[in-house]
Amino acid sequence: ETGVTQTPRHLVMGMTNKKSLKCEQHLGHNAMYWYKQSAKKPLELMFVYSLEERVENNSVPSRFSPECPNSSHLFLHLHTLQPEDSALYLCASSQRLAGAYNEQFFGPGTRLTVL
Amino acid sequence: GQNIDQPTEMTATEGAIVQINCTYQTSGFNGLFWYQQHAGEAPTFLSYNVLDGLEEKGRFSSFLSRSKGYSYLLLKELQMKDSASYLCAVLDSNYQLIWGAGTKLIIKP
Numbered sequence: 001e002t003g004v005t006q007t008p009r010h011l012v013m014g015m016t017n018k019k020s021l022k023c024e025q026h027l028g029h030n031a032m033y034w035y036k037q038s039a040k041k042p043l044e045l046m047f048v049y050s051l052e053e054r055v056e057n058n059s060v061p062s063r064f065s066p067e068c069p070n071s072s073h074l075f076l077h078l079h080t081l082q083p084e085d086s087a088l089y090l091c092a093s094s095q096r097l098a099g100a101y102n103e104q105f106f107g108p109g110t111r112l113t114v115l
Numbered sequence: 116g117q118n119i120d121q122p123t124e125m126t127a128t129e130g131a132i133v134q135i136n137c138t139y140q141t142s143g144f145n146g147l148f149w150y151q152q153h154a155g156e157a158p159t160f161l162s163y164n165v166l167d168g169l170e171e172k173g174r175f176s177s178f179l180s181r182s183k184g185y186s187y188l189l190l191k192e193l194q195m196k197d198s199a200s201y202l203c204a205v206l207d208s209n210y211q212l213i214w215g216a217g218t219k220l221i222i223k224p
Contacts, residue, residue, distance in 0.1 A: 004157070040123065042214040043202070090157070098210035100145050100165060106157035 002026055004107035006091050012113045015081060021110045023074040023091030031097040032074045033104065034066060037088040049074060050097040081114045088112070117141045119215035121203050126221045127193055135188045135201050135218045143208020149177055149188045150202040152217065158202055161188070190220075198222045 004025045013019050025032060034046040048056040049068040063085075065077040074091055088111050092104040118140045127133040139147070146165040150158040164170055164179035164186060176189040190197055203215040 040216055042119065042216045043204075045212070100206070100210075101163055102206070102210065103148070103160050103163065104212065106150075106159070108155075108157045111155075 004091060004093055004105050006089075006107035006110055008110060009108065010111045010113075012115065013078070013081065014115050015083075017081075018077070018079040020078065021076040021089055021091075021112075023076075023107055025072055025074075025091075025093040025105070025107075027093055027095075027105060029093040029095050029105070030071060031094045032068065032071075033092040033094075034074065034076050035090040035092065037090055037109070043090070047076075048097070055097065078112075081112075083114050086112055086114045117205075117207060117213045119203055119205060119213055121201075121215040121218045123216070124219045124221065126223060127190075129193055129195060129222055129224050131193050132189065132191050133193060133220065135190070135203075135220065137186045137188070137203035137215060139184050139186070139203070139205045139213070139215075141205045141207045141213050144181060145206035145208065145210055147177075147179055147186050147206070148202075148204045148212070149186075150204065151199050152202060153199045161201075193222050195222050195224070 007022045032049045036044040046060045047066040052068045067075040088109045090109045091107040094102050094104045121137045149161040152158040162177035169178045174191045179186045200217040200219045202217045204212045
């Protein structure tokens with residue numbers, strides 16, 4: 001595997017379900033990100049991890065819970081979601097957290113549908 | 116507040132040239148990125164500008180004017196595979212990426 005991978009690619013869940021999204025980066029990067037992408041809206045940054053420590057939480061509802069067990073893996077645990085949470089969830093990584101020319105590498109995303 | 120503006124959708128003809136504009140108002144500036152995103156796929160890096168001027172990379176070029184808060188992505192010799200969304204993003208003073216909503220480019224034969 002190369003780059004950034006995400007599983008599952010598609011997920012349909014009811015509002016009472018609990019599920020998890022998984023992200024893995026094979027680039028040796030130190031920073032990882034979760035984004036939400038809704039149609040015709042800018043990417044919304046949800047969580048940022050640097051060296052396995054959470055450094056940002058942009059007022060994300062508690063029904064989204066991130067976990068970063070090591071610098072290569074990132075999870076997003078989901079429970080009691082709402083239909084408006086349906087979106088594409090993108091994971092990204094970068095060499096470092098801050099600095100110029102800090103290109104982010106994205107995974108293919110998980111298309112989430114909440115019924 | 117911080118804001119990135121780009122057209123929602125553009126249409127162009129195969130073989131032609133198209134320019135996608137991006138204007139920004141951010142707290143500080145540490146560079147501007149352009150990403151390409153095909154439907155159902157990951158955004159992929161196209162270009163990065165931090166100094167004023169034009170950066171050329173094959174059929175794609177990106178221009179930046181920091182004084183005007185303005186950038187454009189120029190695509191030449193358009194191919195059908197260039198049909199995608201093009202995302203503009205600015206690194207602000209805290210090195211946080213501020214994203215535009217993206218421009219969906221439709222290429223017609």
